[in-house]
């Protein structure tokens with residue numbers, strides 16, 4: 001077998017705490033793990049709410065190759081335009097047909113491999129979207145034969161919907177993984193058909209929080225049921241990421257490994 005294609009998957013990167021942690025550790029992680037390509041979810045980059053060009057550029061400049069998105073995609077109105085300017089941005093493919101941007105992209109890795117990234121969003125306990133299963137089946141019909149790895153970010157609330165997608169795509173893509181819950185799961189596996197799977201990669205951001213937001217405000221809202229502004233925690237980011245190794249000749253995963261870097265203080 002030729003050298004494996006190593007892809008680093010990073011989940012929801014939350015605000016300054018997440019961006020700082022990546023700035024401090026990502027270049028070194030890329031070297032240490034011989035990472036050829038890196039994907040992160042950018043829906044919470046801008047203080048928890050959406051993506052801006054400035055926050056995206058911070059990640060692109062340190063080695064992130066593609067930014068997927070989720071239900072916070074349009075929190076920053078400027079992103080409605082910005083997403084059309086750069087094909088390293090993708091948003092869920094099963095958004096309305098009126099949504100700007102694309103649901104998938106093909107980019108070249110550092111070693112020259114062609115990597116496809118597909119973004120989907122779940123339907124259970126979320127807003128109303130088109131069917132993610134039908135959306136990905138349609139994309140797969142258009143997928144060029146010379147693509148050497150395909151990774152799928154299903155941004156969804158429930159574990160069962162994500163597991164369903166993992167089996168739906170087994171043998172057809174290199175990896176299916178979940179984002180959105182901001183909590184990592186330890187169920188990484190390679191299915192019988194060769195597709196790597198993990199229910200949720202977890203947030204890269206502060207875990208001294210409630211899914212990245214200051215505890216006090218979030219708790220006040222839960223306890224009193226009164227409106228309260230959410231504020232992102234800006235320091236102490238933990239990185240949760242997953243490295244998947246892929247045979248570029250058949251797109252199948254050969255190894256999957258979770259990586260965690262906690263703040264030093």
Ligand SMILES: [Fe+2]
Nearest residue numbers: 012043044180
């Ligand atoms: Fe998120």
Ligand SMILES: [Fe+2]
Nearest residue numbers: 070071072180
């Ligand atoms: Fe989300």
